[in-house]
Amino acid sequence: MSRLVSRRHLAAAAALRRSPAAFASRWLHTPAFATVSPEEISGSSPAEVQNFVQGKWIKSANWNWIVDPLNGEKFIKVGEVQGSEIKPFVESLSKCPKHGLHNPLRAPERYLMYGDISTKAAHMLGQPEVLDFFAKLVQRVSPKSYQQALLEVQVSQKFLENFCGDQVRFLARSFAVPGNHVGQMSNGYRWPFGPVAIITPFNFPLEIPLLQLMGALYMGNKPVLKVDSKVSIVMEQMIRLLHECGLPAEDVDFINSDGITMNKLLLEANPKMTLFTGSSRVAEKLAADLQGRIKLEDAGFDWKILGPDVQEVDYISWVCDQDAYACSGQKCSAQSMLFMHKNWSSSGLLEKMKRLSERRKLEDLTIGPVLTVTTATMIEHMNNLLKIPGSKVLFGGEPLENHSIPEIYGAFKPTAVFVPLVEILKNGNFELVTKEIFGPFQVVTEYSEEQLDLVLEACERMNAHLTAAVVSNDKLFLQEVLGRSVNGTTYAGIRARTTGAPQNHWFGPAGDPRGAGIGTPEAIKLVWSCHREIIYDIGPLPKKWALPAAT
Ligand SMILES: NC(=O)c1ccc[n+]([C@@H]2O[C@H](COP(=O)([O-])OP(=O)(O)OC[C@H]3O[C@@H](n4cnc5c(N)ncnc54)[C@H](O)[C@@H]3O)[C@@H](O)[C@H]2O)c1
Numbered sequence: 001m002s003r004l005v006s007r008r009h010l011a012a013a014a015a016l017r018r019s020p021a022a023f024a025s026r027w028l029h030t031p032a033f034a035t036v037s038p039e040e041i042s043g044s045s046p047a048e049v050q051n052f053v054q055g056k057w058i059k060s061a062n063w064n065w066i067v068d069p070l071n072g073e074k075f076i077k078v079g080e081v082q083g084s085e086i087k088p089f090v091e092s093l094s095k096c097p098k099h100g101l102h103n104p105l106r107a108p109e110r111y112l113m114y115g116d117i118s119t120k121a122a123h124m125l126g127q128p129e130v131l132d133f134f135a136k137l138v139q140r141v142s143p144k145s146y147q148q149a150l151l152e153v154q155v156s157q158k159f160l161e162n163f164c165g166d167q168v169r170f171l172a173r174s175f176a177v178p179g180n181h182v183g184q185m186s187n188g189y190r191w192p193f194g195p196v197a198i199i200t201p202f203n204f205p206l207e208i209p210l211l212q213l214m215g216a217l218y219m220g221n222k223p224v225l226k227v228d229s230k231v232s233i234v235m236e237q238m239i240r241l242l243h244e245c246g247l248p249a250e251d252v253d254f255i256n257s258d259g260i261t262m263n264k265l266l267l268e269a270n271p272k273m274t275l276f277t278g279s280s281r282v283a284e285k286l287a288a289d290l291q292g293r294i295k296l297e298d299a300g301f302d303w304k305i306l307g308p309d310v311q312e313v314d315y316i317s318w319v320c321d322q323d324a325y326a327c328s329g330q331k332c333s334a335q336s337m338l339f340m341h342k343n344w345s346s347s348g349l350l351e352k353m354k355r356l357s358e359r360r361k362l363e364d365l366t367i368g369p370v371l372t373v374t375t376a377t378m379i380e381h382m383n384n385l386l387k388i389p390g391s392k393v394l395f396g397g398e399p400l401e402n403h404s405i406p407e408i409y410g411a412f413k414p415t416a417v418f419v420p421l422v423e424i425l426k427n428g429n430f431e432l433v434t435k436e437i438f439g440p441f442q443v444v445t446e447y448s449e450e451q452l453d454l455v456l457e458a459c460e461r462m463n464a465h466l467t468a469a470v471v472s473n474d475k476l477f478l479q480e481v482l483g484r485s486v487n488g489t490t491y492a493g494i495r496a497r498t499t500g501a502p503q504n505h506w507f508g509p510a511g512d513p514r515g516a517g518i519g520t521p522e523a524i525k526l527v528w529s530c531h532r533e534i535i536y537d538i539g540p541l542p543k544k545w546a547l548p549a550a551t
Contacts, residue, residue: 031127031241032244034133034240036137043075048079050236051079052236054253059079060256062082063078064077065077067408068140069371069409072406080229080257080261083264086255089224096195098194099191099192100194100219101251102192103172103220104191105189111168111218113246117246118160118168119160121241122160125156125241133237135150135153138153138205142204142327143365143369146365153207155503163214167521171218171529172529176188179537183536185536186536187536189534190219190525190529190532192219192220196221196271196528197223197265197273198213198223198274199276200225200228201228202228202231202371203327203330205233209235210235211503211519218524225254230371271293272293273527275294275297275516275527276294276295276297276298277297278297280299292514297515299463300331301435302332302487303462304323304468304471304498305341305469306349306471307477307478308477309343309473310343310347316349316471316494317352323469325414325440329439333498333499335442335469336442337434337444337458340445340447341449342447342448345446350394362403370412371410372438373410373437374408374410375399381437382397390418390420391417391423395414396412398413400412412440414440416444417441418445421446421447424445424458434463452481456485464509465486465510467490468491469496470482478493488509488510488515488517489506489507504519506519
């Protein structure tokens with residue numbers, strides 16, 4: 001947002017606050033469950049975020065002030081639980097037994113209750129004013145265009161629709177296998193873990209925590225949820241909506257804290273499973289601390305390979321632009337590296353990508369603040385890449401201008417840096433080139449027919465295998481690339497993309513036994529339940545049973 005626009009925005013907000021009629025009409029459009037109005041939150045009218053534990057909303061002795069990513073004003077105060085205040089959360093989790101709040105043999109009516117809660121929540125979230133409320137609230141804390149924010153809310157709403165009626169109990173479908181003799185039958189059940197924890201990052205303030213939270217609940221677990229404090233206001237409001245839709249107050253705890261306090265809580269409360277979504281650095285620390293009782297959705301260094309068949313250049317350049325730069329590149333599925341077959345060099349693809357990237361502007365948040373990488377870090381990374389022989393800036397490479405984004409955040413133009421493939425593969429260069437920059441930044445390279453092995457070697461050597469796209473309709477090419485790669489969510493074909501997985505696509509990494517998933521019934525079952533086999537063996541004994549010899 002330019003200084004001008006930012007001032008205009010603030011002036012408009014101030015005028016609105018002065019006018020009681022306008023104020024009233026804003027609040028009339030605020031849903032009944034809500035305690036904030038997205039447009040009203042400002043430095044002079046800050047919002048407050050609370051914690052929820054043992055069935056009650058509670059504050060904390062400590063407020064953590066969150067600054068508005070667009071102008072640096074302190075605009076949200078989060079009641080952050082300190083290390084000395086975690087006792088109620090530890091006690092609350094400890095109350096839940098390992099067999100969970102429900103399971104196929106205990107309190108099965110709760111599967112139906114969650115079907116009803118999902119029905120009501122899907123209906124409420126589907127109301128235009130509620131969709132708009134959450135889209136705008138997401139935009140305030142994790143700035144992205146209105147369309148991108150709305151899509152996040154719509155995906156969440158569709159997910160809830162998917163688990164209406166009997167769909168929650170179908171998640172816990174069991175099976176039976178005939179035994180060796182009469183009365184024997186083995187039954188496989190989906191069993192909950194009981195007390196569990198969910199930790200989520202800033203970039204999808206609603207979709208990631210909501211989908212994981214509901215999945216955990218559907219399968220019979222009791223979760224404590226921690227969302228990055230920068231954006232936790234969104235889930236705080238969603239939990240209020242869920243309570244309105246019948247979510248039992250004791251089923252979910254919601255904590256705001258820093259990472260150190262959450263780490264302490266995990267060690268003391270000993271949840272039987274933790275779902276972590278965030279950086280690989282924290283993921284690895286928690287995996288060690290929790291001795292493997294964890295599932296991970298961590299960093300993404302996502303690649304796209306353009307195959308030899310050049311076609312639909314306008315469409316593909318648009319998909320590349322969306323994949324690399326929508327949400328200012330802050331999607332874990334964002335296109336981090338583009339491998340372009342040489343046949344594309346004369347297609348005009350790179351020029352088109354450049355032109356599309358130049359349409360992005362702060363005013364509509366098609367480019368905006370980067371919440372975890374500063375401008376200086378992005379410049380430093382780019383300069384390090386430019387030391388590699390043959391590398392060059394294709395477009396971007398400069399800070400955004402005329403804005404009031406605070407320095408703790410990044411403000412960078414959509415950027416593409418070309419690095420030659422043979423250089424990428426050199427030891428020393430490889431780590432640098434494949435470092436995830438969680439911002440509007442991608443590396444582009446080119447390969448010839450004979451170099452496909454080198455491309456696949458690069459993909460093999462990467463550590464994160466989240467999303468990928470193979471853009472080609474050449475079936476043999478697709479078969480070769482897909483058969484020699486592992487990414488968990490891979491799009492293949494001329495319309496392939498790396499981002500935008502909706503609730504009906506499994507989303508998660510592959511190639512790691514700790515890898516989690518989100519969205520689909522398979523993801524819910526894998527992450528939030530374990531297999532339990534009960535072998536019924538009720539007899540009767542054979543009439544002529546006699547004691548056998550010792551074995
Ligand atoms: N794979 C996926 O599905 C997915 C989705 C979104 C984001 N991401 C990744 O997340 C990263 C961006 O998010 P970030 O930089 O905010 O991640 P982060 O790891 O810094 O933080 C994620 C969450 O972990 C908490 N946390 C930090 N230290 C902790 C500790 N010691 N114990 C417990 N909790 C702790 C944070 O407060 C936050 O809520 C990127 O690497 C991105 O690729 C992955």
